[in-house]
Amino acid sequence: MDGELECGLTFLDPPIHKLGVMLLPLVILQLTLSSYILSVVKGEVPSDWEYYGKFRFVQHLVQGELYGKDSRSLFIHRFYYDGEGPPGVTFTAIPKDETDYAQGIPLAIVELDNQEQVPKTLNNNYTLALPRNLRVSDVDRLVVWCSEYGVSFGRVDLREARNTSPKRPKTDLTLVGSFTNVEHRVAGTVYIQDREHLVIRDFNYDGQGPSVVLYAGEEENLKTGRFLEYPYAGYKSRLGPKRLTRVQKRDITIRLPKDMDAFKLRWLSVWCDTFEVSFGHVEFE
Known part of the structure; x- marks a missing residue:
């Protein structure tokens, strides 16, 4: 029996098609949304600001x-912190020749x-x-510092960046x-960063669905689709990629298969x- 899901995907019987370890009906994508032209969204950071890098060695999803905005201020683009640390978390500047973060x-x-x-923050810009x-x-490092436990939730090494000139992120997105x-x-808004990468800004999923993955294709027929591995890029298993867990309004970058x-x-x-249903989809041009 033919059936149509609320998500806009139409199931046609028969047959059952085996895709990797997943059994799928022969499915085609029903183009129900109005078409639109892909547009380029310009970056939010002026090109003459010095880039120091991304936070590394992180905890609490930082x-x-x-x-560097100017000689007296720093700028953090789309900062994220889950807010689960104790009170008293700060952005702490570590001056040159200082090795004790507590003295920052x-x-x-x-x-x-x-x-x-620093409060719970979901992709805000901070000066x-x-x-x-x-x-x-005069600053060697910027640390997301938890003074109560004396630990770093993430850091950027400005001194290292001055010596290595890290590659500036691509900020113009399609x-x-x-x-x-x-x-x-x-929820979330999808962008193309380049031929190999997608960016989803403010991606949200409550984690309550069974066996959920990101899935994409270059043809309307869903049986030609491919799993996209996030956040477990490079994960290999006979059972396919690990499933999505709860994500709260987080920017994610997906590397496509070659x-x-x-x-x-x-x-x-x-x-x-598990139920062969979409919990949300985006149609490209």
């Missing part, structure tokens, strides 16, 4: 990119009325003001669109292979 200098967050404590006696050139026909609080081209994709789905 992520973000650090730039907490910086004021301009967008939060110059408060120093950090340095005190009068400190310049960006807009595809947002997830539609969603279940399990799936034989796929982001500009040739037709669709991307948050796909439940």
